[in-house]
Every structure is written in structure tokens, then in C-alpha cells.
Amino acid sequence: SEGTLTAGGQMFLNRIRKNRKRLKGWLKQTQTQCYRLYDADMPEYSVAVDVYDGKLHLAEYQAPKHVDEEAAIARLEDAIHALCVEFNVAPSQISVKQRRRQRGQSQYEKHSSQGRKQVVREGKAKLLVNLQDYLDTGLFLDHRPMRARIAAEAKGKRFLNLFCYTGTASIHAALGGAKRTVSVDLSNTYTAWYRENLALNGLAEATNAIVRSDVSAWLGTTKERFDLILLDPPSFSNSKKTDQSFDVQRDQVSLVHAAMAVLEPSGVLYFSNNRRGFKLDDTLAETYEVRDISAQTLDPDFERNPKIHQAWTLRHRGS
Structure with missing residues (x-):
């Protein structure tokens, strides 16, 4: 529930709501089903959130070297929690990918093999x-x-x-x-x-x-x-x-x-x-x-x- 969010999670939720409101008219008018909802709008929440016909996809950008690993993990959890609140879904219903800065073919390598399209x-x-x-x-x-x-x-x-x-x-x-x-x-x-x-x-x-x-x-x-x-x-x-x-x-x-x-x-x-x-x-x-x-x-x-x-x-x- 919203009451269990951290201060950072609440901030992230507020931004998600603001973006949904801003895009609402355009989405309706163009009948766009797949779109970007959030893209590192707040530097400390360095993730991209996309919606694919109601399903959520969250990709984390790799944190710079100076960012504490545990802080980055906590923020990712904040973001997932906020999305669960806003869209009324379980964490397992959000596809989460961690981006590591990569060159060449590694950008396309497999993360899992569920084969579900x-x-x-x-x-x-x-x-x-x-x-x-x-x-x-x-x-x-x-x-x-x-x-x-x-x-x-x-x-x-x-x-x-x-x-x-x-x-x-x-x-x-x-x-x-x-x-x-x-x-x-x-x-x-x-x-x-x-x-x-x-x-x-x-x-x-x-x-x-x-x-x-x-x-x-x-x-x-x-x-x-x-x-x-x-x-x-x-x-x-x-x-x-x-x-x-x-x-x-x-x-x-x-x-x-x-x-x-x-x-x-x-x-x-x-x-x-x-x-x-x-x-x-x-x-x-x-x-x-x-x-x-x-x-x-x-x-x-x-x-x-x-x-x-x-x-x-x-x-x-x-x-």
C-alpha cells in the first residue's frame, strides 16, 4: 500500500502519476498501447519504465562507480514497490532488467529463456x-x-x-x-x-x-x-x-x-x-x-x- 512506501518511493510514485496524467490525452487520442512512462526523470531513480499493453517493463541503468551498490538496490526496490501501488500489480508481474553498460553484441544477450512472447x-x-x-x-x-x-x-x-x-x-x-x-x-x-x-x-x-x-x-x-x-x-x-x-x-x-x-x-x-x-x-x-x-x-x-x-x-x- 501507499502508506508503506519510503520517502523516496513516494517521490517516485508522484512522478509516475504526473507522467501518466501528462500522457493520458495523447495515449487516448492516438490509441498508443506501448509507451515509455518514465526515463530517469529523477537522477537517483535511474530506470526506464515502459508499458506494453498494460504490462510493465522496468530496465535499470547501470549506476556510476561512485554510487553505493546497496543504495542502488534499495532504490530499485522503491521503484518496484511504487509501480505495484500505482498499477495494483504484484512485483512478479513487472519484468525487471538490470542494464550493465555494454558494447557490441552483449547488449542483446539473453537474460532468461522463458520464450514467452x-x-x-x-x-x-x-x-x-x-x-x-x-x-x-x-x-x-x-x-x-x-x-x-x-x-x-x-x-x-x-x-x-x-x-x-x-x-x-x-x-x-x-x-x-x-x-x-x-x-x-x-x-x-x-x-x-x-x-x-x-x-x-x-x-x-x-x-x-x-x-x-x-x-x-x-x-x-x-x-x-x-x-x-x-x-x-x-x-x-x-x-x-x-x-x-x-x-x-x-x-x-x-x-x-x-x-x-x-x-x-x-x-x-x-x-x-x-x-x-x-x-x-x-x-x-x-x-x-x-x-x-x-x-x-x-x-x-x-x-x-x-x-x-x-x-x-x-x-x-x-x-
């Missing part, structure tokens, strides 16, 4: 999320506006999704009337997950191709051309399946050039990434028409944290 809705799409097994759930909530944009622009077009993850943007493109989609990712786990998402939406693989490959290698050999491309690479990757490491800051120019080489003259490439402090290389704006659309790709649930991602459109000059 649940269906959530986003726009016209039905999507599978897994709140237990991985640090990430299968749906990047901050890219919701980007997926909506792709859905709105896809009609009659050929859409390419690079580093497709669980294929959510491709689902939106296909449901938006894309003529063909191609989705490329090196991970067996994610291409299999995307296959499940396709089946869930009654979409055929004949017109929605799944390619398990290294993105750069595939771009170097494909003969296909596309009208709409989403390029959303990880910040870092050192996959066991390829001998090269990937760093989005270092490798952006060659990657963008390779993607633009398969884009039709009148097409558009959406380039985004979540790397903190990322700077777009100046030479790209000299070669292509580049627009920063980051501010337009944030919904109200991420407005407090505009550094969550950056996004640009790139077009061929004179198109």
Missing part, C-alpha cells in the same frame, strides 16, 4: 514482444513515429529495411501497401522473430523477403533498387558471425554511400541511430540532400529525452 498493437500492425528474455523487447518504442512515417509513405513502393531487427518497420511498410519489402539482418534470432511477425499479420514472404546477411556485404552484391530505405544500425557490433567490428561513428560514410547506391534517383533514405554524441559526417551533406528530422521523430513519451536517437532524410541531389 505477447502480441501488442501499433497502428495497423500486430507485433510480438518478449518482456522477459532479452535486454531489448523486440520493439524499440522511440522509433514509433519513424514506423508511422514509413507506413504512410510505403504505398506502391519497394522498401528496404537494413539492420531490420524484428522487422517491425517492414510490417508497417507492408500493411501500408508497399509493393515489396526486403529486410536484412545478420541475427538468426531476429530474422526468425520477424518471420513470426509476418505470419501474425498474414503477410507473405514472397513479397516480404527476409535476408540473413551482413548488411555491408549484401549491399555490395544486390542488384535490386528501392524507393524507400530505413538504415538504423546499432551503435557498435562485434558479431561472432563476421570478423569485422562495426562502429556507427567510424563507419557511417561507407555504409550510407552503399545504401544510397541502391536507392532510386527519386527515393528517400531514412538514417537513424541511438549512439550518444553521434555526429553526422560533413561530407554526406556535400554529396546528398540531407535534412535533420530528429525533432519530428519523437512522440510525447520521449520528448523529455531528445538524445534517445537522431534521424535524417537523405536524397540524391537534383532528384
Whole structure:
């Protein structure tokens, strides 16, 4: 009950209530089921709280070295207790993940193997999320506006999704009337997950191709051309399946050039990434028409944290 909360727990609860109130009208108007409720709004409660169709997911950010481990554990317990009070759930009903600052593939490693996926809705799409097994759930909530944009622009077009993850943007493109989609990712786990998402939406693989490959290698050999491309690479990757490491800051120019080489003259490439402090290389704006659309790709649930991602459109000059 609320009476058993610590002073800190009460403070956290008050912030959760304030955020729910602020988002209520937007959630109702847009019928958004999956959203971020809290994102380290108070520095001492360094967690992200997401709601997936009523189910709660709490991810703890790793505390800086100077923070006492026991104090961090107590605060995490405060946060869980406050969420239980506000949503009237048992602690076991909240998926809790501890984030440790990691580079490369470890960001995607398994936490458990319960294998329980649940269906959530986003726009016209039905999507599978897994709140237990991985640090990430299968749906990047901050890219919701980007997926909506792709859905709105896809009609009659050929859409390419690079580093497709669980294929959510491709689902939106296909449901938006894309003529063909191609989705490329090196991970067996994610291409299999995307296959499940396709089946869930009654979409055929004949017109929605799944390619398990290294993105750069595939771009170097494909003969296909596309009208709409989403390029959303990880910040870092050192996959066991390829001998090269990937760093989005270092490798952006060659990657963008390779993607633009398969884009039709009148097409558009959406380039985004979540790397903190990322700077777009100046030479790209000299070669292509580049627009920063980051501010337009944030919904109200991420407005407090505009550094969550950056996004640009790139077009061929004179198109």
C-alpha cells in the first residue's frame, strides 16, 4: 500500500502519476498501447519504465562507480514497490532488467529463456514482444513515429529495411501497401522473430523477403533498387558471425554511400541511430540532400529525452 512506501518511493510514485496524467490525452487520442512512462526523470531513480499493453517493463541503468551498490538496490526496490501501488500489480508481474553498460553484441544477450512472447498493437500492425528474455523487447518504442512515417509513405513502393531487427518497420511498410519489402539482418534470432511477425499479420514472404546477411556485404552484391530505405544500425557490433567490428561513428560514410547506391534517383533514405554524441559526417551533406528530422521523430513519451536517437532524410541531389 501507499502508506508503506519510503520517502523516496513516494517521490517516485508522484512522478509516475504526473507522467501518466501528462500522457493520458495523447495515449487516448492516438490509441498508443506501448509507451515509455518514465526515463530517469529523477537522477537517483535511474530506470526506464515502459508499458506494453498494460504490462510493465522496468530496465535499470547501470549506476556510476561512485554510487553505493546497496543504495542502488534499495532504490530499485522503491521503484518496484511504487509501480505495484500505482498499477495494483504484484512485483512478479513487472519484468525487471538490470542494464550493465555494454558494447557490441552483449547488449542483446539473453537474460532468461522463458520464450514467452505477447502480441501488442501499433497502428495497423500486430507485433510480438518478449518482456522477459532479452535486454531489448523486440520493439524499440522511440522509433514509433519513424514506423508511422514509413507506413504512410510505403504505398506502391519497394522498401528496404537494413539492420531490420524484428522487422517491425517492414510490417508497417507492408500493411501500408508497399509493393515489396526486403529486410536484412545478420541475427538468426531476429530474422526468425520477424518471420513470426509476418505470419501474425498474414503477410507473405514472397513479397516480404527476409535476408540473413551482413548488411555491408549484401549491399555490395544486390542488384535490386528501392524507393524507400530505413538504415538504423546499432551503435557498435562485434558479431561472432563476421570478423569485422562495426562502429556507427567510424563507419557511417561507407555504409550510407552503399545504401544510397541502391536507392532510386527519386527515393528517400531514412538514417537513424541511438549512439550518444553521434555526429553526422560533413561530407554526406556535400554529396546528398540531407535534412535533420530528429525533432519530428519523437512522440510525447520521449520528448523529455531528445538524445534517445537522431534521424535524417537523405536524397540524391537534383532528384
